[in-house]
Amino acid sequence: MRYFVVLFFILLSLPVFSQEGGRTEISAKIIDDATLLPISGVNVININTVKGTVTNTQGDFEILAKVNDTLHVSIIGYTSVKVRVTSDWVKLKGNTKIPLTQRAYTLEEVVVNKYNLTGYLAIDAKLAPVKDNYRYSISGLPAGYEGGDRSPGAFRRVVSAIFNPADFLHNVFGKKSSEMRRLREMKKDDTVRNALATKFDRETLAALLGVSKDEIPEILERCNYSQDFIKTANDLQIMDAISGCYEEYKVLNK
Structure with missing residues (x-):
């Protein structure tokens, strides 16, 4: 009976040690900071593990991370951001939202040069x-x-x-x-x-x-x-x- 109790407590403690010592699956939603609408197709890469994922149609993603890991969030048309994983984030289980700001592009002047072609390939x-x-x-x-x-x-x-x-x-x-x-x-x-x-x-x-x-x-x-x-x-x-x-x-x- 005594050995059974010891084994029982060891099994209970395994998830705790796994979560604190290793990486656990965290989740969040990527939204537009102006419209508050979700953004799909956003690339989320854990810089520490060099592993990535992409947000779904609802702007949600899941990725393996631990406290103090850094996530790089990017998509064409928005300013890329780096987000540090906090202990609160790990505990929130899906209630985290990451806003992205649309990037304003200024098109440079394009000069098209004219070539006087003769029609003869040579x-x-x-x-x-x-x-x-x-x-x-x-x-x-x-x-x-x-x-x-x-x-x-x-x-x-x-x-x-x-x-x-x-x-x-x-x-x-x-x-x-x-x-x-x-x-x-x-x-x-x-x-x-x-x-x-x-x-x-x-x-x-x-x-x-x-x-x-x-x-x-x-x-x-x-x-x-x-x-x-x-x-x-x-x-x-x-x-x-x-x-x-x-x-x-x-x-x-x-």
Whole structure:
């Protein structure tokens, strides 16, 4: 009988320890702060676990988290926010509402240049502008480096990488190893990948990597990616590019 009582109390305490020591499922509703209406399709990513989810048609979501985890909430057309998970939130069980503010966009002036085409393909092909970007293959590295006439100094950086590749990449990733280790987890989660595939603002990517938005172009330049790629690629392509460069760094650093 005594052993039964001890076992009974142990079983009762297991949910408590599980909730306090690990992550539990929390929920909330995302609403428009002006209309108070729910917003569907919002990407919610736990930065600490690099796991994500999306709100349903009622603006509701559920995600595994614990106290002091940070959630990154974003959707096109609204200002992204970071929300810290509190103990009260964990206890509320679905009564939490997160308001998002619509983002005002100012469209820049677009200039359309005119090309005097003749109708003859052989001639018009020479008149139309062509942006040449190249990937240089470096012996000993699993991937190449992007250059071209739109990437000033690309060939010089490639040459420096050939003669001193370890130092070339160490300055980029040496002080950000803990942040860059998240890349593998980011690539595993389909919700995170889908969210990044629709974004071009670098906000979510910067939050997940723990770097500033300004550092992302600098990292890609150090990895010899062209300005065309840096400006036009979506966040998922940027993440894969940084991940590939980081894998090269780890091989060379050994």
